[in-house]
Amino acid sequence: MTREQVAEMVKALGPEVARELMDAAARGAPGRTESDKGPHPGSVYASPENLGAFAKSVIAAGRRTGAAELVDAAKRFGNADVQKAVQLSKFDSAGVLVPIQQSGEVIEFLRPEAALLKLGVRTQTFKGELHMGRQTGTSEFRWVGEGETVPKSAPKYGKVVLKAHKGMVLADISNDLLRTPGVGDAGVGEDIRATVADGLDDAGFNGDGAGAMPKGLFAQLDAAHTFASTGVTPAAYLADIDKAVELPLTAHVRMGNAAWVLHPTRATALLQLQNSGVWVFRQEMLDRGTIRGFPFVMTTRVPSTRITFSADWRQFIYGIDEDLILSEHDTRAEFDETTIRAIVKADFKARQPKAFSSITYGT
Template structure:
């Protein structure tokens, strides 16, 4: 082969080589989670700075940098396995897509920003499509008199299907920030974490199932468990809050990860509510972080017109496809910015819709 043919072959192999490097990091001790589900030191998701440094390495790779430039970029990434792999591999092209890590670590990385994850939903890794069984009606217990018979129970079962819906973030990052060691790493990581978490929260709560959007919580809620408020007086608020708690419990839903979710403006309305000059919810909310004894999470991703309760948020299935993809999508040279793309595949399903109730205002 001529020198030119060898060069072309190396360029063609570049994307595959880059993927092998990142897959090796994902399989390494540094890339895995500990047995207690904590992220190991040195992992891509160990800190926002680590994730930001890795993102910057992917950007360098997507520009098809030479071996020296790419090696220098990846040396700044803290994962020792990736550093070693880059040093031992020489190639001229690194490809534009670099899949990273397992979905379990993606969840841990997003948790500080995602309201749904704070509520204690069940996270479920899957690839492409996943079928899960669910029980829609339980068995019936009856007492048996002497010589009598008991009819057989007829519990009913169904299934829910998780299908990968593709979501994407295109974020413009200043090249000054992108090239600043340390501070720039944290800035890039924080921006991507907040943006991806916000997009997943929005779909998880409000997705309507149209186009490529998955169906969120409010579309899947049963009509019998969604009701209009009876008023804005203290007595009406109290009655509605009690009813929201009662609905899942009278549907025989076992209590687990119990919590409210509401918009900050609705939370302020509750805290300002008085009866005979005394605040009804304020002290409990400020001192204990609870409403009627159950914890609450505030997020602007839910409508201000709703207060939602769940007896067990583990009945909400938060599915993330295995891979998060990063690449440089475009370079905004006129603004001295780089556009980074983060792509994730996810779906959301209610395993037991009766576990949820929602008041509309």
């Protein structure tokens, strides 16, 4: 939220609350992070407990009108940072938009749950639409004899475009839980984080670009780097794994954050694979957490019919456009429940599709 937006928002508030809001806006919202650090200890998004306490404070305070009542509601649920965060929110009977963190901080909020972020993808903040350059071809080197000419060559460039796609979570929370101080804070916060992270992971891997959904990694892979397995024998598995590593390297992709991603069911198949009574992958996977020397991440967000490798996961861009926003709505009053809404905007782009390879297996 800009200073101008804050100024407009506080016009309807009392002088003391307005002064506090403007002072806080100048200092930065409670719990903001520095560019090279994680969340401050005790901030509203530093832990599931703090986030849950903040969400409960929002709902409790949202039904009140005076500044003193807002602070009182915060005191029942959270620490000093939570109390300040509630004071920086504007509430009305139609619902309340509560900024939890700035765009860059959403990544840290999601990191404990998101498989894509564990793989070391490149994160990028943007607004609305962002164009990024990429190299699609290189200049050529040739030997030249005396008096001969060399045809000209030059690097070729293209671009990737990030466009905001909006995702939402709607959750009905029992007011009995929300009225009970100290109960369910971790559950509320953990559920919000896990649900948002899961939805982004699903789209980041499997999104087909239909409707409002962004395109995920599997819809952007180079066709020559996706191939069917040659079988499920030890020899076939080894040959396919070697080919998956070889494809990005022979495409002259520089090695960076190299890693595998696979479904737990496929990981189990590798663990159980034996060749003449000798484990093929088991020892390496259990002792070193690697497959053919490269680390792996397991997630149910990828199909069990795929094993995917990248020579550099930084070539996949995880873009966040919008602050993560929470709001509460009394649309379930007859059930004594409150609906919590979470909104995030994102997009995903493979900057260099040849950095990835994927083996597909039959069901």
